[in-house]
Amino acid sequence: MTEEQKLFQKTVRKFCEKEIKPLASKIDKEEYFPWDMYKKMGKLGLMGMTVPKKYGGAGIDKICYMIALEEISRLCGSTGITIEAHNTLGNGYIYEAGTEEQRKKYLPRLTGGEAFTALAITEPNAGSDVGGIQTTAVIDGDEWVLNGTKQFITSGDIAEAIIVMAKTDKTKGTKGISAFILEKDTPGFKVGQLEDKLGLRGSKTAELIFEDCHVPKENILGEKDKGFYGVMDTLDRGRTAVGAMSVGIARGALEDSIAYAKQREQFGRPIGKFQAIQWMIADMATEIEAARLLVYRAAYLEDNNMSFSKEAAIAKLFASEIAMRATRNAIQIHGGYGYMRDRPLERYFRDIKLSQIGEGTSEIQRIVIAKRLGL
Amino acid sequence: MNIIVCAKQVVDVSEMKVDSKTKKPILQGVPQKISDIDKNAIEEAIKIKDKHGGKITVVTVGPSDAKERIKELLAMGADEGVLISSTDKYDYRIVSSLLAEAIKKIGEYDIVLCGEASIDMFSGQVGPRVAGLLNIPQITYAQNINAEKDKTVAMRNMGDKSVTTESSYPVLITVTKEINEPRLPSLMQILGAANKPINEWSAGSLTKELQPKVETIELKGIPMQRKNIVYKDDVDDSVKKLVDSLAKEGVLR
Ligand SMILES: Cc1cc2nc3c(=O)[nH]c(=O)nc-3n(C[C@H](O)[C@H](O)[C@H](O)COP(=O)(O)OP(=O)(O)OC[C@H]3O[C@@H](n4cnc5c(N)ncnc54)[C@H](O)[C@@H]3O)c2cc1C
Ligand SMILES: Cc1cc2nc3c(=O)[nH]c(=O)nc-3n(C[C@H](O)[C@H](O)[C@H](O)COP(=O)(O)OP(=O)(O)OC[C@H]3O[C@@H](n4cnc5c(N)ncnc54)[C@H](O)[C@@H]3O)c2cc1C
Numbered sequence: 001m002t003e004e005q006k007l008f009q010k011t012v013r014k015f016c017e018k019e020i021k022p023l024a025s026k027i028d029k030e031e032y033f034p035w036d037m038y039k040k041m042g043k044l045g046l047m048g049m050t051v052p053k054k055y056g057g058a059g060i061d062k063i064c065y066m067i068a069l070e071e072i073s074r075l076c077g078s079t080g081i082t083i084e085a086h087n088t089l090g091n092g093y094i095y096e097a098g099t100e101e102q103r104k105k106y107l108p109r110l111t112g113g114e115a116f117t118a119l120a121i122t123e124p125n126a127g128s129d130v131g132g133i134q135t136t137a138v139i140d141g142d143e144w145v146l147n148g149t150k151q152f153i154t155s156g157d158i159a160e161a162i163i164v165m166a167k168t169d170k171t172k173g174t175k176g177i178s179a180f181i182l183e184k185d186t187p188g189f190k191v192g193q194l195e196d197k198l199g200l201r202g203s204k205t206a207e208l209i210f211e212d213c214h215v216p217k218e219n220i221l222g223e224k225d226k227g228f229y230g231v232m233d234t235l236d237r238g239r240t241a242v243g244a245m246s247v248g249i250a251r252g253a254l255e256d257s258i259a260y261a262k263q264r265e266q267f268g269r270p271i272g273k274f275q276a277i278q279w280m281i282a283d284m285a286t287e288i289e290a291a292r293l294l295v296y297r298a299a300y301l302e303d304n305n306m307s308f309s310k311e312a313a314i315a316k317l318f319a320s321e322i323a324m325r326a327t328r329n330a331i332q333i334h335g336g337y338g339y340m341r342d343r344p345l346e347r348y349f350r351d352i353k354l355s356q357i358g359e360g361t362s363e364i365q366r367i368v369i370a371k372r373l374g375l
Numbered sequence: 376m377n378i379i380v381c382a383k384q385v386v387d388v389s390e391m392k393v394d395s396k397t398k399k400p401i402l403q404g405v406p407q408k409i410s411d412i413d414k415n416a417i418e419e420a421i422k423i424k425d426k427h428g429g430k431i432t433v434v435t436v437g438p439s440d441a442k443e444r445i446k447e448l449l450a451m452g453a454d455e456g457v458l459i460s461s462t463d464k465y466d467y468r469i470v471s472s473l474l475a476e477a478i479k480k481i482g483e484y485d486i487v488l489c490g491e492a493s494i495d496m497f498s499g500q501v502g503p504r505v506a507g508l509l510n511i512p513q514i515t516y517a518q519n520i521n522a523e524k525d526k527t528v529a530m531r532n533m534g535d536k537s538v539t540t541e542s543s544y545p546v547l548i549t550v551t552k553e554i555n556e557p558r559l560p561s562l563m564q565i566l567g568a569a570n571k572p573i574n575e576w577s578a579g580s581l582t583k584e585l586q587p588k589v590e591t592i593e594l595k596g597i598p599m600q601r602k603n604i605v606y607k608d609d610v611d612d613s614v615k616k617l618v619d620s621l622a623k624e625g626v627l628r
Contacts, residue, residue: 003443004565007450011559045562058562068562 001067008064012071015044024076027202028347033158034079034202041083042113046072049087051095055107062299066244070292073248074255077351078202080245081358085154085203086110088241089359090117093163093234094181097222102181106161118159120150120208121231127152128364130165130228131173135210137166137180144180144220146213149192154358156206157191160184164210165227174228179221188213199350237302238359239312243295243319246355247288250323253330253348254284260334271333280329287322294318310372317365320355327352376429376522378420379481380488381474381505382413382448384441385495393596400594409444412490414451414557416550420488421452421558423522429485430454434477436461436470442573449568450560456573457481459581466589469582471504476581478509486527487547491516502549513547514540518554 001009019037026032041047049065051057060068065087073080091110094117095103109115126132135148146166156162162182169176182189192207222230258281261272271277294315301308327349331338338345356362387406394401420431431453435441438460445456459473478487487509489502499515506513518537519530531538532551560568578585604620606613621627 003446004569007443007447007565008562011562011565015559043561044559049562053563059566060562064562 005064005067008060009067009071011044012046012068015040015046016071016075020072020075020079024079025344025347027076027078028351029201029341031201033204037079038082038116039113042111046083047086047113048091048107048111051091051107051111055095055103056109056111057091057095057107058111062240062302063296066240066295066299069241069244070248070251070295073245074252076202077245077249077348077354078200080248081200081203081354082116082155084238084241084245085118086116088238089119089154089234090159090161090163092237093119093179093230094161094221096233096237097179097230099218101218102221106181110161115160116155116158117161117163118153118155119163119165119231119234120153120156121165122152123149124151128361130231131177133165133167133177135164135166136170137164137168137178137215139217140214142217143214144217146180146182146188146210146215148210150208150210151192152195153206153208155204156208157194157204162208163221164208165231168224168227172225176225177227177231178224179227179230180215181219181221182210182213182215186213186215198353199347200354201350235359236309236312239316239365240295240298240302240308242355242359243291243298243312243315246316246319246323246352247292247295249348249352249355250284250288250291250319250326253323253326253345254281254288256343256345257281257284257330257333260337264335277333280333284322284326284329288326291315291319291322310369313360313365313368313372316355316360317362317369320352321362323352323355376423376427376486377484378423378429378431378486378488379478379484380413380416380420380431380433380448380453381501382417382433382435382445382490383410383493383495383501384408384435384437384444385410385493388494398595398598400596407440407444409447410490410493410495412492412494412550412552414448414490415552415554416488416490417448417451417453418555418557419520419550420486422555423486423520424452427522427524432457432481432484434474434481435459436465436473436578438462439575442575445573446565446568447560449571449573450564451558452560452564453571455571458573458575459578460575461578464587465578465585466587467498467500467504468589469578469585469587471501472508472584473578473581474501475505475508477576478505480576480581485544485546486522487511487545489547489549491549491551499549502547506547509545509547511545511547512542513549514542515549517548517550520548520550520554 045058048057049060053059110117123133137144137146164180164182167176168178188211190209192209195205261277264271298308298311298315331345334345384407387408391405392401432455433448433453434457436459492499514529516532517529518532521528528541606616
């Protein structure tokens with residue numbers, strides 16, 4: 001890490017210790033959404049990390065972004081995914097694919113912590129198979145008319161600007177998809193049910209319904225019928241980020257386990273003196289370091305404009321799988337105490353599961369990796 | 376209002392371990408940071424600048440890697456940094472004279488702010504010595520500063536009482552930890568700090584007298600031993616015994 005990156009890490013860590021740590025349990029148990037905290041995050045620059053300063057962002061590189069996501073997720077997975085979805089899926093997509101007008105219109109508010117954004121791809125009948133979406137957009141004079149239903153959309157209910165993926169050519173699969181920026185008070189747009197989830201309970205996951213939603217023609221994001229490529233590009237970026245989130249949650253499991261193993265005594269000595277516990281902890285530490293390096297590598301490639309699609313999939317696959325294992329073993333190390341809700345171990349375990357599902361399941365990552373290997 | 380803040384790079388004592396055999400602190404690989412109380416001084420400087428405008432210059436005597444630590448202060452809101460490159464063998468006398476010479480070289484200033492002491496050695500000598508060398512008034516242990524246009528009023532923490540003191544400018548003030556809570560720089564400020572100037576002046580260019588008069592021969596941790604006395608008889612009886620022995624130890628008076 002460069003000195004600047006270390007300073008980033010230190011700064012974000014201090015902020016998280018002060019602002020997130022005291023709320024993390026409440027965020028999970030009460031599905032509490034800390035608006036004030038997100039406003040403070042906006043001031044610090046965490047709501048528009050990789051967006052250039054010109055559009056109100058912090059303009060930091062991808063490695064620093066990963067460092068920040070790890071720190072945030074270390075203490076609270078819900079905050080981690082909310083920040084990740086907002087920064088990568090929303091702001092990132094608008095910045096990468098948007099016109100100068102679109103960037104100027106939307107990004108300053110979104111990066112300042114004033115408002116959230118969301119990306120709506122998934123539908124009841126189309127998850128992994130993005131080409132199978134059924135939401136449609138039809139041109140009508142100067143406007144696009146959207147119809148359809150999206151589900152599982154992170155921050156979909158609170159977002160001011162939502163990127164909606166829709167079919168602009170129903171005869172084609174992936175080659176007939178476009179992206180649109182929809183503002184939340186557009187007539188015909190409704191928030192449906194909010195999901196009751198296993199983990200990440202402080203992050204909002206919403207169903208979105210579009211009934212003859214009229215969107216100005218200029219709100220198409222990127223080229224018509226090329227939306228699939230834009231969204232895949234965004235998901236590539238998101239994968240590295242989910243990898244960083246996973247490393248953060250796994251680090252929480254590891255740090256808590258080390259502290260507990262030193263302090264808990266059974267059979268007359270600290271359980272950390274038993275080889276069975278040592279090996280679990282040693283494996284966790286090894287896998288976390290490897291995962292972090294994979295995440296940094298993918299981010300480094302992205303920072304340097306090299307292709308990073310395979311590396312991002314590798315980082316996400318590995319990091320989410322090892323983090324799942326780390327959180328499971330952390331409960332094991334804590335014995336009965338790990339199973340109880342007054343400690344955060346069971347929360348880590350519930351929160352991390354999403355990393356193997358969201359932004360491409362582990363199976364889909366393997367498909368991407370295999371494809372990039374020429375299979 | 377032009378403000379100069381003296382800030383020291385120290386080892387992060389919370390990460391420091393003591394060798395259990397030799398009782399010597401293990402300093403290798405321990406991260407460095409800006410002494411906590413000096414950060415309170417910077418924070419106070421930023422507050423004064425916010426009120427009156429002006430410029431904040433940070434001065435550090437330290438090895439060249441201290442530049443990286445100065446960047447954090449620039450990110451917080453200081454405008455310029457000065458590093459007086461040195462070895463760490465200097466005693467307080469030399470460090471103070473280097474700081475005083477540097478402050479004279481910087482020239483225009485209204486307030487010099489220091490921490491009451493650095494968290495590593497905690498001598499508390501540097502602030503007063505610098506004020507003496509500059510021949511300006513000093514206010515030590517300020518827990519509150521109200522900088523007005525032509526004078527400053529500060530409340531000094533004297534342990535069991537506080538004393539309000541007034542001074543004209545220029546003045547040197549040392550602050551205590553409770554004076555404020557240092558801010559976190561934003562990510563934008565951290566990036567911006569890279570463009571703020573840090574000048575490096577050699578110690579030799581400021582003073583010719585660099586021979587320390589105080590020599591540190593050894594640093595040792597103080598071994599702390601617990602007595603592990605457990606009173607487990609009757610509660611009333613145990614409480615009485617505990618109070619007695621605490622009184623004997625001089626803990627209770
Ligand atoms: C908390 C949360 C937040 C989310 N946030 C968002 C969001 O902000 N925006 C958004 O658009 N979506 C979001 N999603 C949706 C998420 O992206 C999808 O759940 C995910 O892509 C999987 O789709 P699915 O749930 O429909 O599962 P399916 O695609 O139905 O998959 C079911 C199973 O089949 C497997 N499978 C599918 N196809 C193949 C194949 N070809 N080969 C092998 N196995 C296969 C999958 O790996 C999985 O194990 C979110 C989901 C959750 C849980
Ligand atoms: C839902 C629930 C219901 C329960 N119901 C009952 C009940 O009805 N009655 C009852 O009496 N108890 C009950 N318990 C307690 C349960 O039996 C204990 O939690 C269990 O025996 C583990 O003890 P512990 O939690 O103190 O963990 P610890 O014994 O502290 O173990 C912590 C970790 O150290 C490891 N460890 C400990 N010793 C060694 C060793 N020598 N070598 C290697 N590894 C070691 C353990 O495997 C574990 O990974 C219940 C617990 C739960 C969670």
